[in-house]
Amino acid sequence: MTKKSNVHFQTRERRMSKSSSDMNGDARSSSRSNGAKSPTRATNGSIHKLDEKHERPGFDRTDTSASGWATENEDDDTAAELKKAEAEKKKQNFWTRALWTFIMIGIFFGAMFAGHIYIIIIVTAVQIISFKEVIAISNVPSRARSLRFTKTLNWYFLGTTMYFLYGESVIYYFKHIVLIDRVLLPFATHHRFISFMLYVMGFVFFVASLQKGHYKFQFTQFAWTHMALYLIVVQAHFIMNNIFEGMIWFFLPVSLVITNDIFAYVCGITFGRTQLIKLSPKKTVEGFVGAWICTIILGFALTNLLMKYKYFICPVNDLGANIFTGLECEPNPVFIPRTYQLPFVPHNWTFLPTKVTVSPMQFHIMIMSTFASLIAPFGGFFASGLKRTFNIKDFGDSIPGHGGMTDRMDCQFIMGFFAFMYYQSFIAVYKASVGSVIETAITGLTPEEQMEVVKGLAKHLYNQGQVSIKVLEYLGENLQLHARRR
Structure with a gap:
């Protein structure tokens, strides 16, 4: 095969009408706006040589006169403008995120100090918004959007579940009020049966609404709804019970998760090197362990502060109470300091303390901090995997600059669930109460x-x-x- 010699193209003199010139000018402008590169043109009728380093005509860009062709300077200006716009967008997002962070912190502390009922309202709003976001990401097929009662059933099951769970909490913690009221008494004594029948009605209605050709979608929605109810509404119910048991059992778990999240970020960007999990590429082992240590330290300090106020440690017996009126109760023994003998210090070593006085709650907070640091983040990893499954960045845009409510609460639900179970298993003191005595007398x-x-x-x-x-x-x-x- 013979080697091809370099080819020389000679420009031709072209005569174009004004309309043709305008047309070409528009085309070139369009080419510039789309960022397309144009080949180098010969000017002054000279012969254009191909670049000897290439077998094809060169596409290197050169500055031209007012011919309408894009130049290197124009590309650089466009890139600079794009970078500037992107930087401005990030700056705006940062300030929006910061503003709404302070707004949420203000609302949270304001509600907590105003009284338990306001925190209950916030938790209720959070679980409703989170449920809505999780249901929305199931990507309803276009052909199924015409199905009737799909959304109605989702909200019906949400209402039924909340009626059952809220009713259980109210009856348990306020028996002395509910069971002596003539109107509320029938609902209290038959609460579980009423809740069951409400669910059965929804189940029957779902089966009756099945349509041929849409079975797979409808059953997928049914299963998805129940998963959302369990992961969000049921776990939020236990957070509600934590509030009734005492504000400290609500505030501490929430604070531990937030603290761990902050220090995981700080430690990660400071000395993080080893990737922790592929679902969250930015999470590092160093940040994970560093946040654990910092969370335990802050947990000790925060617990020591909160134990001094009965508003935090007393169970709720008056929903009208606030930080100014306070609450009165006999403190749980877990908050009363005890003296412990240090097992690893010999008695004859007088220069070292052999005893330490500390409340048992300080030992419990170590376990809760460990869970918040090592287990609760997997709630966030689960949420990340769910978002990757549906190829979405956030669950929604409920909070400006932060994404969806579920993006902020993914770790809080499992942490609140754990706090309730741990409290009931190792801390709660079970004794007869006015409500339990009245319940026994009325029902037995x-x-x-x-x-x-x-x-x-x-x-x-x-x-x-x-x-x-x-x-x-x-x-x-x-x-x-x-x-x-x-």
Whole structure:
């Protein structure tokens, strides 16, 4: 095969009409706007040689006169403008994110100090918004958008689940109020049956709404809805119970997760080198371990501060209480300091302390901090995997600059769930309460037996000097009169 010699192209003199020139000018402008490169043109009718280093005509760009062709300077200007616009966008996003961070912090602390009912409202709003976001990412097929009752069923199951869970909490913590009210009593005593029948009605309605050709989509939606209910609503229910048990059991888990997230970022960018998990490429082992240590230290300090205020450590017995009115209760033994003998210090070593006085809560916070650092982040990894599955960056845009509510709460749900289970298993003190006694009397005794209990309690209080003889006589006469009428 013979070697091809260099080819020389001679430019031809072209005559174009004004309209043709304008047309070409528009085409060139379009080419510039699209960033397309144009071949070098010969000017002044000279012969254009191909670059000897290439077998094809060279496409290197040179500056030209007002011919309408893109130049290297123009490309550089365009790139600079793009970088400037991107930097401006990042700056704007940073300030938006910072502003809404302070807004959320202000709302959170304001609600916490205003009273438990306001924190309950916030938790309720969070779980509803998170449920909406998770349901929305299931990518409803276009042909299924015309299906009726799909969204209606999703919200119906949400309402039914919240009715059951909220009812369980209210009945458990406020028995002394609910069970003595004539209107609320039937709903309280039959709450679980009512909740079950509501769910069954939704189940029957779902089966009746199945349409041929859409079975797969409808059953996928049914399963997706129940997964969202479990991962969000059920776990948020236990966070609600933490609030009722005492503000400290709500605030500490939330603070530990936020602290761990902050220090994981700081330690990661400072000395992080080893990738932790592929789902989150920016997470490092060094940041993971460093955040664990920092979270334990801050957990000790924060617990020591919160234990001094009964507003945080007392269970809720008045939903109208706030930081100014406070709460009164007998503190849980876990908050009372104890003296412990150090097992690793010999008794004859007088120059070292052999005993230490500390509240048992400090040991418990070490375990809770460890969970917040080593286990709770996997809730975030789970959310990252879910977003990658559906090829989305965020669950939504509920919070400007932060993405969706679920993006901020992915670790909080599992942490709140753990805090409740740990509290009930190792910290809670189980004893008879006014609500439990009233519940037992109402559900297990006949009206005649209940009156005997009232008279017995009245006599006991009289013997203790708590009530006068008039109260005892009044109850005795009126209860006997009522029994005769029956």
